[in-house]
Amino acid sequence: MQYHGERLLLKSKIVIGADGVESRVGRWAGIDTTVSMHDMESAAQVTAANIDVEQDTCYFYFGEKYAPGGYLWVFPKGNRTANVGLAVAADMSKQKHALKFLDEFMAEKFPHASVLTKLAGGVPCGETLEKITMPGLMLVGDAAHQVNPVSGGGIISGMIAGKMAGRIAADIVRNNDMSLTGQYEKEWQDSLGARHHRYYNIKKVIYKFKDGELNSIAAEMSKLPENQQTLGALFKQAVVKHPTLIFDVMKLFFT
Template sequence: MSFKDSYDIIVVGGGPAGCMAAYAAAKENVSVLLLEKDRDIGSPVRCAEAVGKDGLEKILEDNINPRWIAATIKKFQFVAPDGTVIFPQVPMTGYVLHRKLFDFDLGLLAANSGAKIVTKAYVNYLIFENDRISGVHVRINGVQHIIKSNIIIGADGVESRVGRWAGIDTTVHMKDMETCAQMTLANLPLDDDTCVFYFSQKRFPGGYGWVFPKGNKTANVGLGISGDRARSDSASARLESFVHDHFPDASILNKTVGGVPCANRLPKISSEGILLVGDAALQANPISGGGIATGMTAGKIAGNIAASAIKSDNISADFLKRYEKEWDTACGNAQKRYYRLKEGIRKLSDEQLNKTAHVLKDIPQKKQTLVKIFQTALIKQPGLLVDIMKTLNPFS
């Protein structure tokens, strides 16, 4: 395997955000190297794999490969702590993806547009010359290398260190980190077009439980709890008991765990010679935890702007800041509203959640819109009503 000792742009991390960044930059005819620490692009999957159809189509300009799609979601259910079920009318279609195939194909997209991809490549520090980033230290097949580059795109996930090395504080507050566990289960009695969300501050404090179908009676079944409420039982211990109670007869095809940042994006996601994208920049939707679309959008914007920076020979913090502005317009301004709503939802007790469900189940299903649901649940927090009205589709 060969790689050069210098590239215009190095992307650290080969998830959807990193692959999109590499693809977008390579398409502009600059030299791009993508370094992935694991042995595969696409594995291990640490994700509930749900994404909005419209968002994904927009990002990929309608080039959606059917092999990525495990299930198409048309319906949603919310289950209150006492088991009351409501049927929110969400005017959107969702996909549950096969992330393994999806990420692999995004890697292929990047490679086919000219990016060089190396896996099992562990970046362990950045190189600085005269206080400017000038490349990375990377261990490939056990051998330490220095590879030069004037722009580094950090797509290295929730465990990002690229940002920290570049002097950006990427620490996630405990209350903004959801600690999550998930199993892919088989032989489930479920509808393949319905995502189910479970709410209970006792079972999922500061988070929720989910059942996202993946076709053939399989589903991702998982839960997330807020980091500041995780001292007693871990996410995986809670999931064991949730699965035991709800799906005792299911077979377990996969188990995974991970952290999902449910925050506002980092105050700083770019600096001279550096751009952070995806979970590394805390760009997921703070209510749902969904980060595929917002991360890919960030990757695309960051890749484009990094390429223009190289071409115009201007990698200054000022130039790269365009990425922040563009991402805020596309996703960040909405993220701020979602975050305020999340803060309101966090305060709801199980009693309030049950009451909300009881009020809603007595109105016709057609009228159980997300706006109505949030209005009912957050009636004692009127300051949030404006956010609710603006935030018609919080699961995008």
């Protein structure tokens, strides 16, 4: 480790690798942490002022125009500020990158906005890595590809995995038993890992939907009373369009 220019040698029984997308810690231990272009999403977000939107509503835009292979969000933050961001599938964004999509959206919808901060990065939206442990090592968060493949959200799942890994690391140290890293891998796979696998199967189909299909799903949803406009109902509409989705949707929402 290098700290303020000084090289230090640190020894520990267990290392938790939480160094983000395409983790180098994982690679040093022999785990291939690269993300395929197909599974990588390119994301960009601004926090901006002078944004006039309903403060109690989150806005989502889907489709070719705004975010091919991903989606665009507007999250109000109070005082006429909002986070406006989007993620696009990296292999679909060769012609136009995420920041350009975002700039065009801002110019179209919020021409008078003042951008306060801007950030961009890659989000690994595939399945969890096949191997997230090695003797003495556990990978968590983006390093282990623990992002929800449909939503692209990795904060909560990364925190859940971090908590699991922390608890198991304490057990490893307490019991001096390195084989317990396998327990982390199993706990993750049995919980969110399995859910992410199903989300990934669903994503492979829904991200191929054309704008017309997305519009017709939205139209069907808007016919439902507000309290029935749930994620489960949304995916049910998707099943009507693509019956092959039925098994994964059933397992996700109805078991």
